[in-house]
Each structure stands twice: as C-alpha cells, then as structure tokens.
Amino acid sequence: xxxxxxxxxxxxxxxxxxxxxxxxxxxxxxxxxxxxxxxxxxxxxxxxxxxxxxxxxxxxxxxxxxxxxxxxxxxxxxxxxxxxxxxxxxxxxxxxxxxxxxxxxxxxxxxxxxxxxxxxxxxxxxxxxxxxxxxxxxxxxxxxxxxxxxxxxxxxxxxxxxxxxxxxxxxxxxxxxxxxxxxxxxxxxxxxxxxxxxxxxxxxxxxxxxxxxxxxxxxxxxxxxxxxxxxxxxxxxxxxxxxxxxxxxxxxxxxxxxxxxxxxxxxxxxxxxxxxxxxxxxxxxxxxxxxxxxxxxxxxxxxxxxxxxxxxxxxxxxxxxxxxxxxxxxxxxxxxxxxxxxxxxxxxxxxxxxxxxxxxxxxxxxxxxxxxxxxxxxxxxxxxxxxxxxxxxxxxxxxxxxxxxxxxxxxxxxxxxxxxxxxxxxxxxxxxx
Amino acid sequence: xxxxxxxxxxxxxxxxxxxxxxxxxxxxxxxxxxxxxxxxxxxxxxxxxxxxxxxxxxxxxxxxxxxxxxxxxxxxxxxxxxxxxxxxxxxxxxxxxxxxxxxxxxxxxxxxxxxxxxxxxxxxxxxxxxxx
Numbered sequence: 377x378x379x380x381x382x383x384x385x386x387x388x389x390x391x392x393x394x395x396x397x398x399x400x401x402x403x404x405x406x407x408x409x410x411x412x413x414x415x416x417x418x419x420x421x422x423x424x425x426x427x428x429x430x431x432x433x434x435x436x437x438x439x440x441x442x443x444x445x446x447x448x449x450x451x452x453x454x455x456x457x458x459x460x461x462x463x464x465x466x467x468x469x470x471x472x473x474x475x476x477x478x479x480x481x482x483x484x485x486x487x488x489x490x491x492x493x494x495x496x497x498x499x500x501x502x503x504x505x506x507x508x509x510x511x512x513x514x515x516x517x518x519x520x521x522x523x524x525x526x527x528x529x530x531x532x533x534x535x536x537x538x539x540x541x542x543x544x545x546x547x548x549x550x551x552x553x554x555x556x557x558x559x560x561x562x563x564x565x566x567x568x569x570x571x572x573x574x575x576x577x578x579x580x581x582x583x584x585x586x587x588x589x590x591x592x593x594x595x596x597x598x599x600x601x602x603x604x605x606x607x608x609x610x611x612x613x614x615x616x617x618x619x620x621x622x623x624x625x626x627x628x629x630x631x632x633x634x635x636x637x638x639x640x641x642x643x644x645x646x647x648x649x650x651x652x653x654x655x656x657x658x659x660x661x662x663x664x665x666x667x668x669x670x671x672x673x674x675x676x677x678x679x680x681x682x683x684x685x686x687x688x689x690x691x692x693x694x695x696x697x698x699x700x701x702x703x704x705x706x707x708x709x710x711x712x713x714x715x716x717x718x719x720x721x722x723x724x725x726x727x728x729x730x731x732x733x734x735x736x737x738x739x740x741x742x743x744x745x746x747x748x749x750x751x752x753x754x755x756x757x758x759x760x761x762x763x764x765x766x767x768x769x770x771x772x773x774x775x776x777x778x779x780x781x782x783x784x785x786x787x788x789x790x791x792x793x794x795x796x797x798x799x800x801x802x803x804x805x806x807x808x809x
Numbered sequence: 810x811x812x813x814x815x816x817x818x819x820x821x822x823x824x825x826x827x828x829x830x831x832x833x834x835x836x837x838x839x840x841x842x843x844x845x846x847x848x849x850x851x852x853x854x855x856x857x858x859x860x861x862x863x864x865x866x867x868x869x870x871x872x873x874x875x876x877x878x879x880x881x882x883x884x885x886x887x888x889x890x891x892x893x894x895x896x897x898x899x900x901x902x903x904x905x906x907x908x909x910x911x912x913x914x915x916x917x918x919x920x921x922x923x924x925x926x927x928x929x930x931x932x933x934x935x936x937x938x939x940x941x
Contacts, residue, residue: 452883541878587871588874693850696853
C-alpha cells in the first residue's frame with residue numbers, strides 16, 4: 377500500500393491548515409485553517425476526454441466558518457482557528473459538516489444550485505418589480521440551467537457549552553447526536569437542538585490545585601452508539617458506556633500501558649500524552665498517538681497495546697531542546713486506511729510515516745514541492761540517527777522542526793491520502809498503471 | 810482480524826524504546842536495548858535541569874496543566890483588544906493602490922487624482938505654538 381505513491385495534486389491555502397477530513401464517500405475533502413476558513417475539495421469524476429483528471433481534487437466550496445471573538449468576562453481572545461471538522465453521513469443531495477473552534481461548534485449545509493427560475497410574473501428579469509396594473513397575462517416560470525453554484529449556510533450554532541478549549545467533536549453512529557470534548561468536560565448534543573447539551577464526562581476537580589490530567593481527544597465508537605472513548609494527557613484511554621449511567625465519570629474500560637518506574641524521567645509524562653485517538657473502521661481496535669509512537673489497542677485488552685510503532689524514536693535524544701522550543705507539545709494526529717491494514721501519522725521536516733500492519737513494513741515519505749514531481753513515485757526518506765550519514769539520508773540535526781505534519785487523512789475506501797504541511801495541502805494516490 | 814496476529818509486547822512492562830519502526834522484541838536483546846533507549850532520555854533530563862535548575866520535579870503538575878487550560882492571548886480589556894486588532898489591520902494595508910500615486914505629465918491632475926496626505930503623527934513645532 378505504501379509504495380508507488382505519486383503526487384496528484386497540491387493546493388496552497390492562504391493560512392496554516394489546522395484540520396483535514398474526507399467525507400464518508402471520499403468524494404469530498406474538507407480542510408479548515410487558522411483563519412477560520414473552510415475549503416472543500418471535490419473529486420473529479422471519470423472523464424473520457426481528460427483521462428488524467430480522474431481522481432483530482434478541485435476546489436468545490438470556500439467559506440468563512442468562524443470569526444475571531446473576544447471573551448469579555450475573561451479578557452481573552454477566542455481564536456477563529458478551526459480545530460476539527462467532521463462530516464455527517466449524507467442523507468440527501470446536500471452535504472453537512474460540523475466545524476468547531478475553541479468554543480463554538482457550527483453545523484454547515486453545503487448545497488448545489490444549478491437551476492434558476494425565469495419568467496416571473498411580479499418582477500422583471502433584472503429583479504425590478506413590475507407595475508401590477510400592467511400585468512395582463514399570467515405565465516408559469518420555467519427552470520433554466522445555470523452555472524453551478526455551491527452555497528454554504530450555517531444551519532445550527534452550538535455555543536456557550538464549553539468553559540475550556542474544544543479539542544474534539546465526533547458524530548455518533550445514530551446520526552442524531554454528537555459529542556464535543558474540551559480539556560475537562562465532554563458534552564453530548566442532539567444535532568437539532570442548540571440551546572442545551574448533556575454533560576457526560578466531567579473531570580474537573582473540586583480544587584483545581586489537584587488537577588493532574590486533562591482530556592486530549594474523544595471519539596464515538598463507529599457502530600455502537602452508546603460507546604465512546606477519551607484519551608488523557610497521562611497516556612491513558614477510558615472507554616465509557618452511556619447505558620450504564622448518565623454521567624460517565626466512571627469508565628467501563630481503562631487502557632494504560634504499565635510503565636517501568638525505573639525508566640521514568642522528567643519527560644515521561646509529557647511524551648506519553650495522547651494527542652489523538654481513532655477507532656478502526658471495524659470497531660475492534662483503536663489507535664492512539666503519543667509524542668514518539670503510535671499504538672494499536674484491542675478493545676478487549678486493557679493491559680497493553682497490541683502494536684507499537686515508532687514514529688521518530690531518534691527524537692528521544694533531543695527531548696531537552698524539543699522541550700525548550702515547545703515542539704514536545706505538538707499534537708500529531710493519526711489515521712487508518714479503509715481496510716484498517718495500514719496507519720499513517722506525521723512527523724517533522726514535512727515527513728510522514730506509514731505503517732503496514734500486515735507486512736510489518738513502514739516507510740517515511742516527504743510532502744514538499746521539491747521532492748515531489750507529478751506522476752513520479754515518492755522516494756522513501758531516511759533519517760540518519762548517528763555515525764556515518766549515507767547519501768540521501770538526513771541527519772537528525774538537519775531536520776526542520778517548523779515543518780510539522782500534524783494533520784493527515786486517508787480516503788475511506790481508496791489509496792488516496794491528504795497531507796497538510798503548514799499551508800500546503802498535498803494529495804497522494806497510488807500509481808494507476 | 811484473526812487472534813493469531815495479536816501479540817503482546819513486554820519490555821520491562823514498557824513498549825520497546827529503540828529501533829525505527831519495528832516493534833518485534835526478543836528476550837535477551839530487550840534489556841540492553843531498553844537501557845540504551847533510556848540513557849538518552851535521562852541525559853536530556855540532566856541537560857534540562859542544568860539549564861533550568863528551578864524546574865520543578867513534576868512536569869505534569871497542576872501549574873503546568875493550568876497554563877495549558879489558559880491558552881489564548883490575554884488582553885487588559887476589550888479596548889486593548891480592539892486597538893490591537895486595528896493595529897494589525899493597518900499593518901496589512903501598506904500598498905493600497907500604487908497607481909494612484911503616479912500622476913506624471915499625462916493630464917492636469919484633479920483633486921481626486923492626488924494621493925491623500927496622511928496626517929502627521931508628530932505635530933509640527935509651528936503648529937504646536939513652539940517658537941523655532
């Protein structure tokens with residue numbers, strides 16, 4: 377799955393991309409950025425006259441989702457940066473997605489308009505009202521085709537439910553509810569109701585001095601509408617069942633890899649903080665991303681993960697400087713491919729890593745204009761960890777830590793991946809022979 | 810997924826800490842590999858403590874987390890916030906219409922053609938009533 381990747385398209389965003397998400401069919405790809413904008417790309421249909429354009433993603437719709445706001449009570453600025461986008465399953469011709477910044481979640485409807493009515497009775501073609509006394513005959517307006525117009529309109533605004541910063545949203549498999557999680561609380565919403573939400577997890581201690589961990593990510597199970605998980609800054613994952621109680625402060629399952637106390641260091645807890653948690657499509661496994669590795673857990677086994685994949689172990693000897701420049705707090709995401717046979721996550725220097733779970737092979741690829749030529753295979757990259765540096769290898773000290781790939785997405789069915797490198801969006805596909 | 814592929818990994822109870830990408834581990838090798846993986850981390854910790862001796866023992870303590878919860882630019886008040894935003898907007902408009910400034914010999918300029926003169930930030934000494 378990993379080899380033979382070719383660059384299919386590259387798009388420049390006007391701002392740093394902060395989230396990337398394919399919809400359920402994979403025909404639409406949504407990106408959110410630091411400026412509160414959402415750009416949706418659509419996959420081109422197969423076209424006999426332009427065979428090479430098949431599978432290309434082109435801009436379908438752009439809209440401003442969130443604006444910067446000011447919290448007057450705390451004198452804090454509320455960033456317009458889009459933290460997460462999640463699509464709703466398609467139920468009619470329109471597409472719906474949820475987008476959220478730190479405080480407010482919005483439901484957007486994206487619809488197409490390709491017809492226009494002509495021949496009104498009460499107004500002229502240019503919209504001016506006609507004098508009613510001059511109307512002597514009636515006609516039926518007819519629908520005429522027009523250039524495709526894609527409109528985005530906000531249908532629901534879910535606000536004022538989070539004191540802390542929203543890090544996750546997740547649509548339930550019942551297609552009626554969704555959850556939103558901030559650092560200390562998780563709320564359950566109904567998609568139709570904006571003026572109230574149910575608090576289902578609250579880990580805020582009575583005395584804030586006793587605060588030891590925060591919620592870092594949360595997700596609903598893909599099939600069981602009563603089950604969700606949330607991860608913590610201490611490297612633990614809690615699975616909760618909404619059938620057992622209204623307030624899910626007590627978990628049903630607790631996933632934690634036991635730590636050897638003798639190996640503990642100042643950095644242990646920081647690098648164990650989970651930045652992302654994703655269920656497999658099958659619902660049998662979940663994957664977590666901490667600073668240096670990606671772990672796959674079997675939901676039936678809480679004691680330890682079943683797989684651990686090292687993303688950039690060579691950074692372990694750089695933790696001091698990574699702490700000083702704050703990179704150690706970078707939140708990398710991870711994703712599964714459609715068949716759950718492979719996983720992908722980002723790294724620094726515009727590198728991203730893909731792990732094939734079946735063949736146990738992994739590869740490091742680079743998302744950059746210099747190293748990618750259209751229709752040419754991506755060359756695997758290698759980081760030299762010490763000793764003699766071979767030709768084409770990069771030494772750890774030459775890595776650019778400002779070029780981080782935090783957000784990646786995998787098409788739900790095909791071998792198409794979207795990689796966000798700062799303000800560049802790269803879309804890679806398997807070579808079509 | 811078949812059960813045969815599920816395997817546990819225990820290296821002193823911790824996940825393997827060495828080697829790129831591979832997560833297979835074998836009995837004898839694991840101890841030395843684990844120690845080699847630990848030394849860099851401890852060395853890094855020593856480096857950090859040397860640079861910042863006042864750094865507390867528990868990095869995951871409540872102070873650290875409280876700072877995390879407080880993310881976001883704090884302003885003195887809403888007036889301060891709006892001033893800061895206005896400053897940012899002005900910075901983004903340095904080159905507004907270069908064409909307007911070029912009125913050279915084509916025609917007699919009208920008041921509309923002439924570039925607007927921004928008012929001085931520093932008032933002239935004469936205007937201020939000061940004597941030369």
